Each structure stands twice: as C-alpha cells, then as structure tokens.
Amino acid sequence: MAEEPWDLRRVLDEIKDDPKNYHETDVPVDPEAELSGVYRYIGAGGTVERPTKEGPAMMFNNVKGFPDTRVLIGLMASRRRVGKMFHHDYQTLGQFLNESVSNPIAPVTVKEADAPAHEVVYKATDAGFDIRKLVAAPTNTPQDAGPYITVGVVFGSNMDKSKSDVTIHRMVLEDKDKLGIYIMPGGRHIGAFAEEYEKANKPMPITINIGLDPAVTIGATFEPPTTPFGYNELGVAGAIRKQAVQLVDGLTVDEKAIARSEYTLEGYIMPNERIQEDINTHTGKAMPEFPGYDGDANPALQVIKVTAVTHRKNAIMQSVIGPSEEHVSMAGIPTEASILQLVDRAIPGKVKNVYNPPAGGGKLMTIMQIHKENEADEGIQRQAALLAFSAFKELKTVILVDEDVDIFDMNDVIWTMNTRFQADQDIMVLPGMRNHPLDPSERPQYDPKSIRFRGMSSKLVIDGTVPFDMKDQFERAQFMKVDDWEKYLK
Structure with a gap:
C-alpha cells in the first residue's frame, strides 16, 4: 500500500491532540489586524512587540467575512514543533536540512484527478471574481498596506522551462485580480526569471501555493550559494519526507502548482508594470518584517495579474506574523544549514x-x-x-x-x-x-x-x-553525574 502523501492536513493530524502545539477556536475573529493581534499574545514569540511568548499553532475556525475558510497561524513558530513535525531532534535541524540539500528528491507531476488543490475553482473570467473575497489574507497591524499573503510559495520557471524554482515573497492584495509582489533585489531565482520575461516584454506565468507541509515552506527559503541558480528547492522537501512533492499542471497558466496545497493563485508577473504598495491605505507602511519593525511601503512593486483561485474543500488559509518565531524557523534553520555546509567544506x-x-x-x-x-x-x-x-x-x-x-x-x-x-x-x-x-x-x-x-x-x-592554552583555567564547576535524576520528579 502506497504511503499517504505529505501535506498540511497530515501534519496537523499528527499534532492536533497536543495542546502545547495546537489549539483551535470557534470565537469570531476579524482578519483585519485582530487575528494577528490575538496570536501575538498566545504564541508568536520572536521579535514581536511584548508581551508575547512561544505557544501553540492556532486554527481560527470563525473568520469574519469568510464563512467557508479557516485560518492557521504559527505552525512553525517553535523550533521544537518543527523538530516534532520533521520527526527529528530540534537541536540538529541545521545538519538535517544540510543533508537534505545534498540529497534532493525531485518533485513529480500527478494527474488532475489526484490534485486536491483543484477541488474548488474560480476563474478571473467568472462574474464577480474578486480575490479579496476569495482569499482570507489577514492584515497583521492596522497600519498594513492591505491584506497580505505572507507564506505563499511562488512557483516559476525561466522562459525555456529549463529551470524552475520556488521562493516566498510578501504579496499584498491590491484589487479584485491584482497583487503587488516584493522581490528583493539580488539572490532570488524568481526575480532572475522575471527579469528575463520583462526584457522580452512578456508576462511570466506563476502559481502561488498557500497552506503546505512545512517541509515545503522551510525548504523553499534556501538561497545561493547553498542552492545555486537552477536548483529547485522542492527537492529539499522531498528529501526531508523521503517522498517527492506532488505537482499538477496549472488550469489557466503554463506552469506547475503544488498539487496538495490548500490554496493556489494562478497568474502572471506583468512586464514593465509597477504599483504603489500602499495605494489603498497610504499609511507609508507595508507590513511588520522579521527585524521587528514595519517595512516601508514600496513605491514600485511588481504586479501579478491573477487568472484563477483554486482551493481544497474546507480550505485552510495559512499566515505568519513577520517578526515572529515562525520566521526564525522558516529562515533561520535553512541559514544554519547553509553555514554548516560551507564551513564544513573549508x-x-x-x-x-x-x-x-x-x-x-x-x-x-x-x-x-x-x-x-x-x-x-x-x-x-x-x-x-x-x-x-x-x-x-x-x-x-x-x-x-x-x-x-x-x-x-x-x-x-x-x-x-x-x-x-x-x-x-x-x-x-x-x-x-x-x-x-x-x-x-x-x-x-x-x-x-x-x-x-x-x-x-x-x-x-x-x-x-x-584560548586553547588556557582551557584548564575555564573549566565549569563539575557536579556529580546522576543517571536516574528523573525519579525525583515522580
């Protein structure tokens, strides 16, 4: 019998009975600032404004304005929880990911019938299509430029389809079929692909995949030189799970989507088109970023024209708080792996x-x-x-x-x-x-x-x-070794 494919729901099934790692609530919550404001107290951790703490992931089942959507936040906001979800010691996750980078398992494409990501389909040609009503993207603070997709894995390829890659970017919902995407200059393969399309004055097909196995999300954050140009980081997730990530053909674009994502947005990065990030709010702010401060609104974000939104039945919208412990897991553990790889070679x-x-x-x-x-x-x-x-x-x-x-x-x-x-x-x-x-x-x-x-x-x-020649002067106080010390706690 074939092993059950890894996805977000399989991961949640493994932790949902552990109150230290998972909590659901049916209390109504507003996705505009309130949802993230609540989680800041309960489990965000990291460099979020105090008071905060490391706590369970939270599933909000009653999100105002989105009766058919649940919102999950904080899944990776604990290094110990990441270790639990990866079935690995949290203290050596850097080494584990380093090994996964060196031994990737490439993704595979499955048939449409095997892709739950396409259970529900909305196309931009449908009457009343509006991503702001279909995608329960929260705002983190009242000053945000708008609702943000904070943990969307963007899948794209170069023009001749010889190279593909996945990266994570902040994306703000600007209009009924328009996103603004911030692609940091240098180092991001998706950015290099987009430059190629822009020079040819052609739109670049992409998919945005939300609600994923954290092996995909964390693996996607590797950067050069650890994963050089042309290295598709979905292979890292494959190695972590010892199981290839499943892809499916897009419905409205010539690009792949992650077949078991909760939400998928299809569309094009438009050539030579830019948009003011806070065009709808004029706050001057983007959203809270990992150093703990609000990012400045970018005057000229690249534009994504959305052609479709698909999702699973009873879909889960996943979000993160920028300066939270969750960002530390997503960005920090792959960075540890990158450092270990280069240092161990030298x-x-x-x-x-x-x-x-x-x-x-x-x-x-x-x-x-x-x-x-x-x-x-x-x-x-x-x-x-x-x-x-x-x-x-x-x-x-x-x-x-x-x-x-x-x-x-x-x-x-x-x-x-x-x-x-x-x-x-x-x-x-x-x-x-x-x-x-x-x-x-x-x-x-x-x-x-x-x-x-x-x-x-x-x-x-x-x-x-x-200093090596002074080690004997810096020996810590040596206590008695007691092997059965835990019996005193019983």
Whole structure:
C-alpha cells in the first residue's frame, strides 16, 4: 500500500491532540489586524512587540467575512514543533536540512484527478471574481498596506522551462485580480526569471501555493550559494519526507502548482508594470518584517495579474506574523544549514553546531559552537566566522562559543561574554559590507562613513571562546553525574 502523501492536513493530524502545539477556536475573529493581534499574545514569540511568548499553532475556525475558510497561524513558530513535525531532534535541524540539500528528491507531476488543490475553482473570467473575497489574507497591524499573503510559495520557471524554482515573497492584495509582489533585489531565482520575461516584454506565468507541509515552506527559503541558480528547492522537501512533492499542471497558466496545497493563485508577473504598495491605505507602511519593525511601503512593486483561485474543500488559509518565531524557523534553520555546509567544506570538524536565534530574526545573527583540538586550531574560530558571512551575506553578527556552551540558551551564550571575553581583543568589526535592507539601522544617515547605500552594514564577530592554552583555567564547576535524576520528579 502506497504511503499517504505529505501535506498540511497530515501534519496537523499528527499534532492536533497536543495542546502545547495546537489549539483551535470557534470565537469570531476579524482578519483585519485582530487575528494577528490575538496570536501575538498566545504564541508568536520572536521579535514581536511584548508581551508575547512561544505557544501553540492556532486554527481560527470563525473568520469574519469568510464563512467557508479557516485560518492557521504559527505552525512553525517553535523550533521544537518543527523538530516534532520533521520527526527529528530540534537541536540538529541545521545538519538535517544540510543533508537534505545534498540529497534532493525531485518533485513529480500527478494527474488532475489526484490534485486536491483543484477541488474548488474560480476563474478571473467568472462574474464577480474578486480575490479579496476569495482569499482570507489577514492584515497583521492596522497600519498594513492591505491584506497580505505572507507564506505563499511562488512557483516559476525561466522562459525555456529549463529551470524552475520556488521562493516566498510578501504579496499584498491590491484589487479584485491584482497583487503587488516584493522581490528583493539580488539572490532570488524568481526575480532572475522575471527579469528575463520583462526584457522580452512578456508576462511570466506563476502559481502561488498557500497552506503546505512545512517541509515545503522551510525548504523553499534556501538561497545561493547553498542552492545555486537552477536548483529547485522542492527537492529539499522531498528529501526531508523521503517522498517527492506532488505537482499538477496549472488550469489557466503554463506552469506547475503544488498539487496538495490548500490554496493556489494562478497568474502572471506583468512586464514593465509597477504599483504603489500602499495605494489603498497610504499609511507609508507595508507590513511588520522579521527585524521587528514595519517595512516601508514600496513605491514600485511588481504586479501579478491573477487568472484563477483554486482551493481544497474546507480550505485552510495559512499566515505568519513577520517578526515572529515562525520566521526564525522558516529562515533561520535553512541559514544554519547553509553555514554548516560551507564551513564544513573549508574546515571540517571544527564547527559542531550553529544556531540562528530569534534575536536576529533567523537571518541577522548566528551562534557557532567551536571545537578546538590542539593549539593549531587557535584562530580557526574567527576563520569560521568569516566563512559564515560569505555563506550568507545577510548575516550581521556572529557569536563564537566553546563546546560546553548550550547555543540554544541565550543565558549560557551571554555568560561567555562575561567570563570568556575581553572587549579590547575579542571583537572583530568589518565595516562597509552588504546586509539586509530591512534592518532600519542600515541607512546612510545612521553611519555616513561606512554606509554609502541602504542595505550596507558593519558586521560584528564576538569571540567568546577560551584560548586553547588556557582551557584548564575555564573549566565549569563539575557536579556529580546522576543517571536516574528523573525519579525525583515522580
């Protein structure tokens, strides 16, 4: 008997009976700011405005204006929950994804009859077609430019269909059949494909897939150099599940869709057409982004003309809060894998583990656990930090710690800065480098000397490792080893 295909519903079936990881509510909720406002208190975590905490994923069953749609938020807003959903130790997810990148399983195309994503179909040619009434996309705050698709996996190909890719972008619902999409300059394969179409003045067919197995969502966030141009990240999800992701032909565009997505939007990225992101609200804001601040409304987003909306029966709309713990899982774990891959090639065995904590939104900070075997390894920790910057240009801060430090406990990490660190010799500052344009400190007026253009930054290495020849002076207090300590809790 064939194994049941992986999709969002199979994942939810595995966690729905665990109140620490899943909660449903039938209390009515407004998708305009209220839904995200509620979840901020219950489980968003990350760099969201306090008070917040890490909590269960939430399914809102009674969403105002959308009687036939449920909205899920926070599915990946816990590293431990991601480990549970991947059937893997949460502490070594970076290594696990690194192995998955190296051993991808390519997606397969299934017949229309085997694609639940097309159970319900609305086409732009239908009377009354309006994506704002069909897609329960929440706004995160009252200042948002509009309702946003925050976790839509965009599937697209180059013009000759020799390369395909999936990426995640913020997309705002602007009109009845029009989305604005922010494609960050450089590094995104979909952006390169769109440039090719635009130069030819042709619309680029795409599908937007929402409500997916988190293996697809997290796998889709890998970037170069880990996944080079032409590498389709759906193969990462295939490796995680040891089962190929299923695709199906689009109904109104010449492109593939993910066959078991909850929602699919089909359409075209229009050539040489742009739209003001907040054209309907004029707030000057886009939506909250991972550093914890509102993104500025972009004056010239690329435009997607929507040709169809399809969904499963009793569909689940999935959403995330930008600066939440969920973004840390989506962006941080693949970044850890990217760093581990490059570092292990250059200095094998010297970096034991890597963690990108919520304080950096999964992108801006990494903690590296260093193994020094002999005096020849002294200094190798700083080489590792430089390799991390080259593996992921959006990284801003690297903290280096020894093997006896728990990199998942910020108390332990900061402890090293107080007991194994001297600021005059254990800090490296690298000015004038590229970083992430969503960091609001990376503006020329903040530091005119080293920031010539927005998105540049000084990068920081904090070396909290003990010099090899002084290790015996920094041994932690040794307590008695008690194997059966858990019996005292019974």
